[in-house]
Amino acid sequence: MDEFNNGISPVGIAHSIMDELAKTARVAVFATCMVDLAGHTVLEATEKVLEAMGVEVVLPDGQSCCGQPALNSGYPDPAVKLAKHWIKTFEPYDVVVSPAGSCVAMVHHHFPRILEGGWRERATRLSKRTFELTQFLVARQERLAFSLDETVTYHDSCHMKRFLGESSTPREVLSWVKGLQLVEMEGADVCCGFGGTFSVKFPEVSVEMGRLKLDLASRTQAGFIVSADPGCLMHLEGTARAQGIGLRTMHIAELLAKAMQRKSEHLHGDIRS
Amino acid sequence: MSPDSFPQDQDELVAMFIRELEAAGGHGFICDNQEDLIDRVLELCGNRSVLLEEDPSTEPIRFRLLEAGVSAPSDMWDAEVGVAKVDFAVAATGTLVLMAGANRLLGASLLPYMFIALVDRSCLLADFDGLIRTLDMRLADFDTESAKPSAIHLITGPSRTGDVEMQLTMGVHGPPEVYALLYE
Amino acid sequence: MAKRSIGLQGRENIYLDRPIWASAHEEPEGAVLSDVVAQAVDRPNTRKVTDLLMAVEEARGGPAWPSPMDFLRERASVIRRETLEDLPGYVSQLADAARSNGMIVHFASTPGEARQVITDIAKERGVELVVKSKSMVTEEIGLTKHLESMGIESVETDLGEYIVQLADERPSHVMVPAIHRSREDIARVFSQLSGGSVRSDIPELVAFARQRLRADFARADMGISGVNFAAADRGTLVIVTNEGNGRMVTSRPRVHVAVMTMEKVIPRFSDLAVLLPLLFYAASRQRLTAYQTFINGPRRPGEQEGPEEVHLVILDNGRSDISKGSYKEVLACIRCGACQSACPVYRRVGGGQAYLSTYGGPIGAVLTPLLKERPGPSELSFLSTLCGACEEVCPVKIPLTSLLIGLRADYEASKGPYSASGLAWKAWGELWSRSYGYSLSTTAVRLVAPLMEKARQLGFPLPGAAGRWVQGRSLPRFTTRAQAKHGSTAPFDSAPPVLGNFTSDTQDDSSVSREEHIDES
Numbered sequence: 012m013d014e015f016n017n018g019i020s021p022v023g024i025a026h027s028i029m030d031e032l033a034k035t036a037r038v039a040v041f042a043t044c045m046v047d048l049a050g051h052t053v054l055e056a057t058e059k060v061l062e063a064m065g066v067e068v069v070l071p072d073g074q075s076c077c078g079q080p081a082l083n084s085g086y087p088d089p090a091v092k093l094a095k096h097w098i099k100t101f102e103p104y105d106v107v108v109s110p111a112g113s114c115v116a117m118v119h120h121h122f123p124r125i126l127e128g129g130w131r132e133r134a135t136r137l138s139k140r141t142f143e144l145t146q147f148l149v150a151r152q153e154r155l156a157f158s159l160d161e162t163v164t165y166h167d168s169c170h171m172k173r174f175l176g177e178s179s180t181p182r183e184v185l186s187w188v189k190g191l192q193l194v195e196m197e198g199a200d201v202c203c204g205f206g207g208t209f210s211v212k213f214p215e216v217s218v219e220m221g222r223l224k225l226d227l228a229s230r231t232q233a234g235f236i237v238s239a240d241p242g243c244l245m246h247l248e249g250t251a252r253a254q255g256i257g258l259r260t261m262h263i264a265e266l267l268a269k270a271m272q273r274k275s276e277h278l279h280g281d282i283r284s
Numbered sequence: 285m286s287p288d289s290f291p292q293d294q295d296e297l298v299a300m301f302i303r304e305l306e307a308a309g310g311h312g313f314i315c316d317n318q319e320d321l322i323d324r325v326l327e328l329c330g331n332r333s334v335l336l337e338e339d340p341s342t343e344p345i346r347f348r349l350l351e352a353g354v355s356a357p358s359d360m361w362d363a364e365v366g367v368a369k370v371d372f373a374v375a376a377t378g379t380l381v382l383m384a385g386a387n388r389l390l391g392a393s394l395l396p397y398m399f400i401a402l403v404d405r406s407c408l409l410a411d412f413d414g415l416i417r418t419l420d421m422r423l424a425d426f427d428t429e430s431a432k433p434s435a436i437h438l439i440t441g442p443s444r445t446g447d448v449e450m451q452l453t454m455g456v457h458g459p460p461e462v463y464a465l466l467y468e
Numbered sequence: 469m470a471k472r473s474i475g476l477q478g479r480e481n482i483y484l485d486r487p488i489w490a491s492a493h494e495e496p497e498g499a500v501l502s503d504v505v506a507q508a509v510d511r512p513n514t515r516k517v518t519d520l521l522m523a524v525e526e527a528r529g530g531p532a533w534p535s536p537m538d539f540l541r542e543r544a545s546v547i548r549r550e551t552l553e554d555l556p557g558y559v560s561q562l563a564d565a566a567r568s569n570g571m572i573v574h575f576a577s578t579p580g581e582a583r584q585v586i587t588d589i590a591k592e593r594g595v596e597l598v599v600k601s602k603s604m605v606t607e608e609i610g611l612t613k614h615l616e617s618m619g620i621e622s623v624e625t626d627l628g629e630y631i632v633q634l635a636d637e638r639p640s641h642v643m644v645p646a647i648h649r650s651r652e653d654i655a656r657v658f659s660q661l662s663g664g665s666v667r668s669d670i671p672e673l674v675a676f677a678r679q680r681l682r683a684d685f686a687r688a689d690m691g692i693s694g695v696n697f698a699a700a701d702r703g704t705l706v707i708v709t710n711e712g713n714g715r716m717v718t719s720r721p722r723v724h725v726a727v728m729t730m731e732k733v734i735p736r737f738s739d740l741a742v743l744l745p746l747l748f749y750a751a752s753r754q755r756l757t758a759y760q761t762f763i764n765g766p767r768r769p770g771e772q773e774g775p776e777e778v779h780l781v782i783l784d785n786g787r788s789d790i791s792k793g794s795y796k797e798v799l800a801c802i803r804c805g806a807c808q809s810a811c812p813v814y815r816r817v818g819g820g821q822a823y824l825s826t827y828g829g830p831i832g833a834v835l836t837p838l839l840k841e842r843p844g845p846s847e848l849s850f851l852s853t854l855c856g857a858c859e860e861v862c863p864v865k866i867p868l869t870s871l872l873i874g875l876r877a878d879y880e881a882s883k884g885p886y887s888a889s890g891l892a893w894k895a896w897g898e899l900w901s902r903s904y905g906y907s908l909s910t911t912a913v914r915l916v917a918p919l920m921e922k923a924r925q926l927g928f929p930l931p932g933a934a935g936r937w938v939q940g941r942s943l944p945r946f947t948t949r950a951q952a953k954h955g956s957t958a959p960f961d962s963a964p965p966v967l968g969n970f971t972s973d974t975q976d977d978s979s980v981s982r983e984e985h986i987d988e989s
Contacts, residue, residue, distance in 0.1 A: 044900075044906075044910070047910050048910050048913055048914065048944070048946055049944040049945060049946045072903060073902075073903030073906075074903075074906075075900045075901065075902075075903065075906040076900050076906070078897075081893050081896065081897060082873060083854055083873060083876070084876065084880070084889075084893065085850075085873075085876035085877045085878075085879055085880035085881075086877065086880060086889075086890070086893040086894075086897075087873075087877050088894070088897065089893050089894060089896055089897025089898075089900075089901075090897075092897040092898075092901045093897060093900055093901050095901075096900075096901040096902075124870065169853070169854075169855035169856055169857070170854075170855075170856070173855070173856035173857070173859070173860060174856060197522070197526060198522060198525075198526075200857075201522070201812050201857070202812040202813075202853045202855035202857065204812070204813075204816075204853060205853065206852070206853025206854060206855070207853075207854075208850070209813075209850070209851075209852065209853045209854075210937065211933040211936040211937050212502060212850055212936075213502060213505050213506075213813075213850075213851065214936045214937065214939040214940060214941075215505065215506040215509045215510075215939065215940070216505055216506075216509050216813060216816050216817055217853075218939065218940030218941055219509050219816050220812055220813070220816050220853075221941070223518065223816065245944050246941065248942075248944075249937070249941035249942045249943065249944060250940065250941050252941075252942040253938075253940055253941050253942045254940065308756075308758075361682065361686050377755055377756050379756060384767075384768070384771050384773070384774060385768075385770070385771060386768075386770030386771060386772075387770075387772070388771070388772070388773075389772065389773070390719065390773050390774075391719075391773055394712060394715050394716065394719070412741060412744075412745060412756070413741045416737070416738060416740050416741040416744075417738065417741070419737070419762070420702070420736075420737045420738050423702045423704065423737060423764070424702070431768075432569060432764045432765065432768070433764060433768070433771075434763070434764055434765050434766060434767050434768050434771055434774045434778075435718070435719065435761060435762060435763050435764065435774060436761075436762040436764075437715060437759065437760075437761055437762075438756070438759065438760040438761075438762075439758065439759060440755075440756040440757070440758055440759075441758055442758065443710070443711055443712040443758055443759075444710050444711070444758055445627050445628075445674060445710055445711050446644065446710070446752065447626070447627040447628035447631070447644060447645070447646060447711075448627070448646070448649075448651050448654060448670045448673055448674070449520065449650065449651055449670070450520060450524055450644060450647070451670050453670050453671055453674050455671075455674065455675075455678065456627055456674055456677065456678055456710075456711035456712060456713070457625065457678060457681065457682075457685070457711050457712035457713045457715075457716055458711065458712025458715065458758065458759065459712075
């Protein structure tokens with residue numbers, strides 16, 4: 012951080028390049044540690060949607076975590092170690108797609124900051140081929156028929172919106188789904204309170220921030236709070252369950268998978284089947 | 285905003301100044317002539333005690349106030365109305381600018397409940413940028429310490445606060461009422 | 469008998485209802501940050517502060533940086549960084565210009581030195597009563613408390629500061645010091661102070677303060693103010709207020725002491741055309757505050773008003789060192805408070821007091837650990853979700869999250885190479901940068917997790933992070949990744965499929981797996 016940088020400068024990829032890359036026949040999916048540990052349904056949904064688009068999905072062997080937990084906890088060295096491992100793992104692939112906005116933001120925003128020399132260049136090059144799922148779907152310019160009778164509200168994950176600079180593609184993707192109504196909540200981009208290690212260092216504030224988010228989302232009368240970040244969803248879901256809040260959470264990939272497989276069905280009816 | 289986007293016409297500048305001052309919670313009036321100006325001041329003062337700056341140009345006002353039986357307070361903290369000339373005014377922001385100097389009475393714009401600013405239309409500047417440039421040149425021109433005004437005050441509307449529940453409320457320590465009378 | 473403040477008369481009758489860690493007088497040293505934060509969440513007005521700041525943001529609406537403001541923001545970012553390139557140079561230019569304007573300039577490298585300088589000025593001039601306008605640096609050096617200990621009464625005249633002074637609290641917001649106090653609270657404080665009944669009507673509260681403090685403005689011997697900007701080329705100090713107390717404090721008493729931290733210097737007077745409108749926009753979306761006061765020195769011959777002496781105290785407290793290091797951008801701050809108002813953590817802990825520092829919110833979490841004499845805890849950098857809302861609203865584009873991440877690393881490094889957490893993260897890095905290590909450990913978590921959930925249901929406390937997670941949250945339902953598309957390195961093919969986690973589209977005790985749901989179509 013010796014040089015001045017200009018605050019947040021989302022590493023946006025030129026759309027023409029994104030569109031070109033998205034024509035690929037094969038993508039490597041970066042599952043992320045959170046999905047590996049506690050969200051395999053998200054991974055399956057991601058695969059399902061991509062495959063329906065005619066994309067071959069590869070889950071590279073040996074993939075691990077992007078290193079963000081260590082970096083944000085004050086341990087850049089292990090984070091650098093994982094970043095390098097990540098680059099080695101995904102470098103052989105033309106396009107990398109991940110269902111976790113925050114982890115993609117880590118690749119785009121933090122990798123070039125914590126790595127040096129050749130590694131920094133490799134990171135920068137690879138980040139240009141690394142997409143958050145909805146970014147890829149939009150760039151792919153291929154419209155599947157989605158249909159789902161449901162009202163949802165969308166939560167912008169902080170890192171996806173502010174560090175990846177993406178808030179439009181998830182909304183665009185939701186607009187493809189016939190019968191789906193997106194009702195924006197007040198403060199859609201206000202932090203849910205997860206914050207990685209923050210959630211266990213300051214659990215009381217973290218939970219209260221989650222409750223506030225759930226409260227704002229509930230006011231929209233939506234049945235589900237949808238997001239493109241497993242971290243936020245894990246925290247919100249855990250909070251909602253423990254606090255007895257009726258609102259339910261869903262990853263955007265899962266919503267799409269749902270909307271794909273059934274012509275038109277109310278999600279609520281699905282729960283107790 | 286570039287100065288080009290501002291009206292060059294004096295009347296339009298005056299109109300803009302009044303509009304902006306009113307948006308800031310103050311009031312502006314155009315006076316047709318010296319007599320009209322004095323009448324306005326007297327009308328606003330009523331029979332309250334008035335703190336008036338001593339200046340050859342304000343002498344006619346002092347005379348008329350005395351005539352009307354309006355008193356000067358023995359302690360300036362007791363004054364209910366303050367009357368003073370301004371050095372500059374800014375059309376785009378509704379700002380009044382007063383510089384310290386011999387015979388100036390800056391307390392007139394701060395201590396009383398109501399401040400009446402006498403604004404010569406030729407003092408009107410287009411925007412805040414222009415004001416800062418003008419003041420900067422003035423400050424650079426004073427070559428001795430004693431010539432430099434000890435203080436310059438920019439006033440935009442009445443005193444206000446948002447300190448209680450972030451609700452805008454007028455009139456804390458400075459005047460809750462600000463009037464600008466523009467004359468030629 | 470010494471002159472006493474009218475504004476503070478009766479303060480001994482005020483019932484102090486703040487927690488001890490919010491006190492302006494007690495040292496919060498024994499307080500543990502995480503405990504304080506937990507308590508702050510439950511304070512009666514906390515949720516009101518959250519709602520208020522959210523409502524204000526909503527009312528302001530629109531993009532944070534519309535095009536004309538964005539232009540000023542770019543300019544200001546450059547100006548502030550240009551200043552930091554040669555901070556000592558600009559400070560010395562300022563000092564020369566201020567002296568030639570007739571001010572008396574003092575340098576203080578520590579808060580102690582600054583306190584000494586100011587009390588010496590006061591004592592030598594027989595000062596008994598001081599009126600103050602709002603200033604963060606005087607909070608940083610603990611000035612009011614010090615003056616009181618020397619028998620000099622010092623009264624805060626900014627309405628919000630006046631309220632927190634009466635209630636014996638630290639200010640909770642740079643721009644709105646009493647944001648954590650409802651109008652009912654304030655009415656109660658004023659009623660106890662006056663022994664009368666003050667209604668919780670905002671204009672009435674404002675009128676009460678106006679009336680009470682006027683006598684102090686008129687009688688005070690010395691005025692103490694902060695400085696918003698100090699122009700190095702002209703030796704001009706700029707003080708901005710909305711209430712008018714800045715004008716009172718700098719013009720009515722016979723001595724004016726302006727206190728600034730060194731980074732308040734700006735290269736040129738003309739930079740004010742950029743910095744002032746930007747400050748007002750960022751702080752409150754105002755085009756201009758009611759008052760900007762430009763001070764060039766003491767009363768000139770022939771002038772009828774103004775102080776006989778103007779002193780400028782310039783505090784370092786570690787800032788020269790900061791300006792040479794990797795965190796220098798923190799000194800670009802113009803104290804607008806926007807990062808505080810925008811921070812969801814700050815909002816949800818009801819303001820800045822829970823940060824146990826002079827400076828709360830994101831800017832405080834960065835600045836506090838860096839100062840030489842720290843006005844708060846060193847682990848403040850962790851009190852953030854790194855959501856980046858602060859950076860988005862910062863008018864001078866300070867990369868606050870990057871600075872916070874750097875400070876976290878410094879904090880952990882200060883524990884030495886063999887701290888438990890250091891060793892754990894090192895092991896984590898070794899394990900997770902190898903595919904078998906990653907598979908092994910994630911599988912271990914999946915195996916242990918159901919046991920933890922069971923233990924929790926049986927009422928056993930969970931250890932460490934898991935224990936803190938379940939304070940108000942359910943544990944995630946750890947699951948296995950579908951193995952099919954993985955290579956041969958993925959072990960434990962036979963691990964049983966369990967429920968998905970991120971969706972609530974399943975019930976706790978359902979034995980139906982998500983796979984079955986998806987596959988049934």
